[in-house]
Amino acid sequence: MGQFRQCPDSGFFFDKSADRLMKANAVAGIVALLIAGVLALGVILTRWQSIHLLPADTFYTVLTAHGINGLIFWIIFFEIAVLYFASSTLLRCRLAAPKWAWAGFGLMLSGAIMNNIAVLSGKSSVMMTSYVPMQAQPHFYLGLILFAVGALIACFVFFGTLVIAKDEKTYEGSVPLVTFGALTAAIIAVFTIASGAIVLIPTFLWSIGYIAHIDAAMYRVIWWAFGHSSQQINVAAHVSIWYLIIGVLFGARPMSEKVSRFAFLLYILFLQLAAAHHILTDPGLSSEWKIFNTSYAMYLAVLASLIHGLTVPGSMEVAQRSKGLTKGLFEWLRKAPWGNPVFSGFFISLVVFGFIGGITGVVMGTEQINLIIHNTIYVPAHFHATVVVGTSLTFMALTYLLIPVLFRRQTFLPRVAQWQPYVFSAGMVTLILFQLGAGTLGVSRRHWDMGFSGATLSFDYAGTAYMMMAVSGVGGVLAVLGGGMFIVVAVGSLIFGKKLEPSAGFLQSFALAPLAPEVYDIEQPEILKRAEKLPVEEHGSSGFHAPGTFVLAMILLVCFVVYYFINWDYLSSVWPMS
Amino acid sequence: MAEQSRNGDRPEKLSFWQRLMDNHFLLLFLGVVIPTVFYILWGIMEIANLPIAE
Ligand code: HEM
Ligand SMILES: [Cu+2]
Numbered sequence A: 001m002g003q004f005r006q007c008p009d010s011g012f013f014f015d016k017s018a019d020r021l022m023k024a025n026a027v028a029g030i031v032a033l034l035i036a037g038v039l040a041l042g043v044i045l046t047r048w049q050s051i052h053l054l055p056a057d058t059f060y061t062v063l064t065a066h067g068i069n070g071l072i073f074w075i076i077f078f079e080i081a082v083l084y085f086a087s088s089t090l091l092r093c094r095l096a097a098p099k100w101a102w103a104g105f106g107l108m109l110s111g112a113i114m115n116n117i118a119v120l121s122g123k124s125s126v127m128m129t130s131y132v133p134m135q136a137q138p139h140f141y142l143g144l145i146l147f148a149v150g151a152l153i154a155c156f157v158f159f160g161t162l163v164i165a166k167d168e169k170t171y172e173g174s175v176p177l178v179t180f181g182a183l184t185a186a187i188i189a190v191f192t193i194a195s196g197a198i199v200l201i202p203t204f205l206w207s208i209g210y211i212a213h214i215d216a217a218m219y220r221v222i223w224w225a226f227g228h229s230s231q232q233i234n235v236a237a238h239v240s241i242w243y244l245i246i247g248v249l250f251g252a253r254p255m256s257e258k259v260s261r262f263a264f265l266l267y268i269l270f271l272q273l274a275a276a277h278h279i280l281t282d283p284g285l286s287s288e289w290k291i292f293n294t295s296y297a298m299y300l301a302v303l304a305s306l307i308h309g310l311t312v313p314g315s316m317e318v319a320q321r322s323k324g325l326t327k328g329l330f331e332w333l334r335k336a337p338w339g340n341p342v343f344s345g346f347f348i349s350l351v352v353f354g355f356i357g358g359i360t361g362v363v364m365g366t367e368q369i370n371l372i373i374h375n376t377i378y379v380p381a382h383f384h385a386t387v388v389v390g391t392s393l394t395f396m397a398l399t400y401l402l403i404p405v406l407f408r409r410q411t412f413l414p415r416v417a418q419w420q421p422y423v424f425s426a427g428m429v430t431l432i433l434f435q436l437g438a439g440t441l442g443v444s445r446r447h448w449d450m451g452f453s454g455a456t457l458s459f460d461y462a463g464t465a466y467m468m469m470a471v472s473g474v475g476g477v478l479a480v481l482g483g484g485m486f487i488v489v490a491v492g493s494l495i496f497g498k499k500l501e502p503s504a505g506f507l508q509s510f511a512l513a514p515l516a517p518e519v520y521d522i523e524q525p526e527i528l529k530r531a532e533k534l535p536v537e538e539h540g541s542s543g544f545h546a547p548g549t550f551v552l553a554m555i556l557l558v559c560f561v562v563y564y565f566i567n568w569d570y571l572s573s574v575w576p577m578s
Numbered sequence B: 001m002a003e004q005s006r007n008g009d010r011p012e013k014l015s016f017w018q019r020l021m022d023n024h025f026l027l028l029f030l031g032v033v034i035p036t037v038f039y040i041l042w043g044i045m046e047i048a049n050l051p052i053a054e
Helices: A016-047 A055-090 A097-124 A136-165 A177-207 A214-249 A259-281 A287-322 A341-364 A367-373 A378-405 A415-441 A463-496 A545-572 B001-006 B014-023 B025-046
Strands: A004-006 A012-015
Touching: A004 A136, A004 A287, A012 A016, A012 A055, A012 A097, A016 A055, A016 A097, A016 A378, A055 A097, A055 A136, A055 A177, A055 A214, A055 A415, A097 A136, A097 A341, A136 A177, A136 B025, A177 A214, A177 A259, A177 B025, A214 A259, A214 A287, A214 A341, A214 A378, A214 B025, A259 A287, A259 A463, A259 B025, A287 A367, A287 A545, A287 B025, A341 A367, A341 A378, A341 A415, A341 A545, A367 A415, A378 A415, A378 A463, A415 A463, B014 B025
Parallel strands: none
Antiparallel strands: A004 A012
16 A cells, blocks of 8 residues: 555556545535525626515625625635646655645634625624725634635645655656746735734624724725735646646646746736735825835736746647647637547636736726726736636636546546536626626616615616626626536536446545545655757747747737727727816 | 656756755745735835824
8 A cells, every 4th residue: 555546547646645635625616606696686687777686685685695705715715736736646746744735724714704794694794895984794704714724734735745855865857847927826825914914803803892993994995915926826837737737738837848838937926016006095095005015016027927828728739749730820719629628628718817817807906997996897807818718617617527537436527517618608708798888888887776776876877788798697697607508517527427446435435434445555656757958949039930820929918008098098088088 | 767767966056946846945035025015015104094084
């Protein structure tokens, strides 16, 4: 009996305890996604004004739970699984301190349950931002604190595994790029969680009456150090997974490891400062602070995303061309495995994240034009492009990859899986585009009744605004359906999928029991060899061998420039200067 | 195993950037200190310096 097993299909090595921990975290994440998705239906059908499903108080309860389960619990549980994969599996190293890792998981799980109880009881409908002086029940904050402490422990298990791998020399040279990306995510996570502790612990003490007053402006600044950075964990994580997926599917190597690593370094140094874009309309902070932290710093981080956005498809193009798919600009893309949800999920997420998420993000991060859309439904539209089609769809694609590899089951209902990324993203993109439109017309986010019925100060939105919210509602229902398809395939595979390993039973799928001990028949895998140098790197630099990607990048640039200036023009008509 | 890992650290000149990126805990330090100084501390100082309304 040994410590590792090797997946016969993919060649990946799994440490015995990391194996179970990855499953536990991934499954907990998927459960949170299920809750978020069911509640999404309530949210979207209420914002669709002619249906207007839920009463006001339920709407805010449901919206709070939707945001927290989606943005915090689903994504972070899944990210912990990714961290363990990127350290233990990719470095072929045993996981550091598995007992601590389980303790962290236990804290995260109890925190998530505690917080959900507080929210769903209806007495903590403070939205995921929980701005003071609105007060939630104490166990709302306590749940989040426990969850954060658990996640912090998981980050240190990740760092510990890196240390062990270095000491025991399980790899040659530097860590692989995917691990470096995960390291970026873990570093940002440490800052994120520390900020979360600074803001939530006093708020918890205030909710039990220990502290009399929390300053609202301070709260917002520190809360966003937590709220914004946590989104940047997602970016670093899903970009790393993109590199992993093109490596697994196409054998693609980054066009230049150096450049890609440098882009991750830019994330580590600058991405978190852009938190200030959430505070652009707050009084009390100087323009110097706002502009330094958004413009100057944020553009360095945006540069890094552009680099990844270029090298990920570029590397795939180079790999495909080397296999003979060289006709025209786009044969490499046309003949990609569009029927494989691992690929389609990844590629759609790349395009939507880059085009819609990226462009709207820069517009919102610019102090002046931010004013047009601040606090409108444009904002949720933007982050459903980044965090739902970007991060969540990438995680779904990775799940399809992991079902046979980690869970040792065949995909259940493969046809449904094949369609899932298309249905989900078609619905989501419809929702996003029409809410961007409605937001530009001024429709508020987090607003139960855009008709202002019975309000003293009311406002009449144009008919198009109602129409756009309705179309976004149709898109939202389709997206919920697509999300449901994912859950059916993922959970179905764990329960009914054909076993690829005889001992991979029901309990094993849900991490409640280990695989048979004889499966772990390797004491220590062979050292991970340094990759051969690419010809490009040896010559220093060379021409760009991915003309198709170059064209895509130019289209992105043109879209961006046009849209950016349309917004400035629009700003000038909203605020006449003459 | 042992021989293989000895091959692994064959001496070679690593660039400044490569050494920086191999130093994971230095990166952790930078990734925490930079936003703490420019975003949190600077931001908090500005708010703390606001005069309180009477
Ligand atoms: C499955 C389909 C989904 C639909 C139809 C949907 C729909 C919506 C809508 C319409 C809003 C805005 C409501 C408003 O501001 O009035 C919203 C908010 C939000 N959604 Fe989703 N969503 C979906 C999935 C997700 C997922 C997977 C995540 C997380 C990764 C997520 C995270 C959020 C967050 C964080 C908010 C903001 C809550 C707040 O303002 O406090 N959503 N969603
Ligand atoms: Cu942000």
